[in-house]
Amino acid sequence: MVLKDLMAIAGSPGLYKFIAQGKNAVIVENLETGKRTSAHGAAKISSLEDIAVFTETEEIPLSEVFDKIFEKEKGAASINHKSSPEELKNYFGELLPGYDRERVYVSDIKKIVQWYNILHSLEMLIKEDTDSSGDEDSQAAGPDEEDKDSGKSETIEEKENNTD
Secondary structure: OOOOOEEEEOOOOOOEEEEEEOOOEEEEEEOOOOOEEEEEOOOOEEEHHHOEEEEOOOEEEHHHHHHHHHHHOOOOOOOOOOOOHHHHHHHHHHHOOOEOOOOOOHHHHHHHHHHHHHHHHOOOOOOOOOHHHHHHHHHHHHHHHHHHHHHHHHHHHHHHHHHO
């Protein structure tokens, strides 16, 4: 998922979009209400791009966790973040069987599920398309192929002229 310019602010519910950098604060917009506010330098601001989930072997970026939820739910909303702790742990265990159960708390799982559902409701779950880049590659290959073919044709013609 593309999480560029999305952030969470400690002590403030919901997710925010970065708007501008002020002198002593960051201007942000609440994704759900659209209300703009400033987050002062003392506030703990976390970019969603920088958040990762601990597993027993590595850290998985939040974007990959969102991808796994998206695939599991087939593009639909996830379970409610207010579900019981056991339900949340079981759900997260299905997504990431090797997540570190000692360092990933239920509160972390709640936030991840809640953020996913917020982004889902706002239709902001944009996958990093490998297909669209593939289309661009195929379109870009078209002119390159023509150039290669025309280059070959010229080479053949030059050879014919040199042999005459």
